Amino acid sequence: MTARLIDGTAVAAALRAELTARIASLPFRPGLTVVMVGDDPASASYVRSKDKAAAAAGIDARTVQLPAAIDQATLLRRIEALNADPAVDGILVQLPLPSHIDPAAVVEAVDPAKDVDGFHPLNVGRLAAGRPALVPCTPLGVMRLLARAGVAIAGARALVLGRSAIVGRPMAALLLAADATVTIAHSRTRDLPEECRRADILIAAAGRRELVRGDWIKPGAAVIDVGINRGPDGRLTGDVAFAECEAVAGAITPVPGGVGPMTIACLLLNTVEAAERRRVR
DSSP: OOOEEOOHHHHHHHHHHHHHHHHHTSSSOOEEEEEEESOOHHHHHHHHHHHHHHHHHTOEEEEEEEOTTOOHHHHHHHHHHHHHOTTOOEEEEOSOOOTTSOHHHHHHHSOGGGBTTOOSHHHHHHHHTTOOOOOOHHHHHHHHHHHHTTOOOTTOEEEEEOOOTTTHHHHHHHHHHTTOEEEEEOTTOTTHHHHHHTOSEEEEOSOOTTOBOGGGSOTTOEEEEOOOEEOTTSOEEOSBOHHHHHTTOSEEOOSSSSHHHHHHHHHHHHHHHHHHHHHOO
């Protein structure tokens, strides 16, 4: 058996097309501002991708580039100005930040209604309580991939491998809200392979290259690989040993071309939804 490939690039393209049409019907252009502190090359490349995708969809996207030596108080004042700007519907502070800046303080400074990353404690709490909220983009993208692949979530055993605030915890909350029976596993989980073998849906977000092996997968399970790791040869791989797991799973995402494209597409989705909540009555 060879697993069905879940093509994140195609699903993301379809979502961006839907959003482009949705934005064109609005009497305004949603505004997205990315705040980037310093000049980390990887962050800069990612921000350029976000700006390009947003502009292509009809979003008024701009990046505020700030020096790495900026002090925290000045950065917080810049964020407060964006909070007060009626043309800005979404604010994203690119992480990581320089070591002298407290990321928690910066995240909490963003207006929750403009928090298109879904990281503000108010949005985190709303998600945990099952209330409407802006949701972190990667878990939101995973849910859309599962839906487009026709994976039945209600009643399924779902295992989230990883407990980060950015992916693992919100992922578990979204699956729970969709009526899955959810387990969160991590580096201290006893008999991790056996926990994985019980899962009908396995979300790998551990940040460890090819951690999940083929004999960890329940036959026919849906496997979503959130990991992005660069090997010694420069090749991108996920947290899943793809060839091994593809031979056992029912459906699987590749790396690259799986979850990654959905993260940016869902950032655009969050921006549009934040704009409509703020401006459409």
